[in-house]
Amino acid sequence: MIKTKPCLRFAYVCDNMDTMIKELLAYQEKDKERLALVLSVENGRVKREMDTANRAIEDAKQNLLALENDARSLTSAFESVGKNLRELFERVEQYNKTASSNKSEDEIQSAASYVSALLQKVTGYENQLDDISKRIAAKAAAFEDAKTAVIRAQKNIAALTPQYQSQLKEIQPKVSVLEAELKKLEAGINKDLLERYKKRRVSDKSGKVIDIAVAVVGERCGGCYHEMPTLLVHKIKTNGYIICENCGKIIY
Numbered sequence: 001m002i003k004t005k006p007c008l009r010f011a012y013v014c015d016n017m018d019t020m021i022k023e024l025l026a027y028q029e030k031d032k033e034r035l036a037l038v039l040s041v042e043n044g045r046v047k048r049e050m051d052t053a054n055r056a057i058e059d060a061k062q063n064l065l066a067l068e069n070d071a072r073s074l075t076s077a078f079e080s081v082g083k084n085l086r087e088l089f090e091r092v093e094q095y096n097k098t099a100s101s102n103k104s105e106d107e108i109q110s111a112a113s114y115v116s117a118l119l120q121k122v123t124g125y126e127n128q129l130d131d132i133s134k135r136i137a138a139k140a141a142a143f144e145d146a147k148t149a150v151i152r153a154q155k156n157i158a159a160l161t162p163q164y165q166s167q168l169k170e171i172q173p174k175v176s177v178l179e180a181e182l183k184k185l186e187a188g189i190n191k192d193l194l195e196r197y198k199k200r201r202v203s204d205k206s207g208k209v210i211d212i213a214v215a216v217v218g219e220r221c222g223g224c225y226h227e228m229p230t231l232l233v234h235k236i237k238t239n240g241y242i243i244c245e246n247c248g249k250i251i252y
Contacts, residue, residue: 020190021240021252024197024213027185031201034178036209041167053089060149068141071136078132085125091116163234193241193250200248213241213250223249 041047095115186194200212214222219233226246235242241252 020193023185023188024190024193024250024252025225027182027189027194027214028211028213029181030178030185032209032211034175034182037171037175037178039209041164041171043245044167046160046163046167050157050164053156053160055127057150057155057157060146060153063146064143064150067139071143072140074132074136074139078129078136081125081128081132085122085129088118088122088125092122181242196250200250204246211249213252216251221247221249221251223247223251 029124032138092115095118148232197212202208211223216222216228216233216236217225219230220227221244223244226244228242228244228251236251241250243249244251
C-alpha cells in the first residue's frame with residue numbers, strides 16, 4: 001500500500017496534465033483557425049497595398065518636412081548673400097564717384113583697383129545667388145512631387161478601403177463564432193497555461209499561423225528544435241509541460 005499510493009497519485013497528476021494539454025491543444029486549433037481568417041485579410045493584397053500607400057504618405061510627409069527646412073535655410077542664405085551683394089554695389093558706386101572726382105592720378109588708380117576687386121566679389125556673390133536659386137527651384141519641384149505622392153497615396157487608400165472593409169465584414173461571422181468557442185474553451189484551461197499561451201502568441205512577430213504549444217521531439221523542443229537537458233525532459237513528464245528557454249513556446 002505504501003508503494004501503491006504514490007503511483008496512483010502520480011498517475012492522477014499525469015492524467016490531469018494530459019487533460020490540461022488536450023484542452024490547450026483544442027484551444028490552439030480554434031485559435032489558429034481564427035488567426036488564419038484574420039491574416040487572410042490582414043496579409044492579403046488589398047491590405048498590403050494600403051500599408052504600402054500609408055508608408056508612402058509617411059515617407060512623403062517626412063520628405064516634405066525636410067524640404068521645408070532646406071528651403072528655409074536656402075532662403076536665409078539667399079537673403080544674406082543678396083544683402084552682401086547690395087552693400088558691395090553701394091561701395092562700388094561710392095568708389096566710382098571717387099575715381100571720377102578731381103583726385104591725383106595715384107588716388108584715381110588706387111580707387112579703380114579697389115573697385116575692380118569689389119566687382120570680382122560681386123561676381124562671386126552673383127554666382128552664389130544663381131546656385132542658391134537653382135537649389136531652391138529644385139527643392140520647390142521636389143516639394144511638389146512629394147505633395148503629389150501624398151495625394152496619390154491618399155486616393156489609393158480611399159479606393160482600397162471599401163474592399164478591405166468588405167473583406168473584414170465577410171470573415172467577421174466566422175471569426176465571431178470562433179471567438180465564442182474560444183471563450184468557452186478558456187474555462188477549462190489552466191489560467192497560468194492560457195496566459196503563457198496568449199503572451200507568446202501576442203509577442204510573436206512572424207505574421208504566420210504557428211503553434212505555440214508543441215510536442216517534445218526526442219530531447220528537443222518541437223518548435224525551435226533546441227536541445228534540452230534530460231532533467232527538463234523528465235520535468236515535462238512530471239508537470240505536463242515546460243516553457244522552452246530558447247523560443248518561449250509551451251512544450252508538452
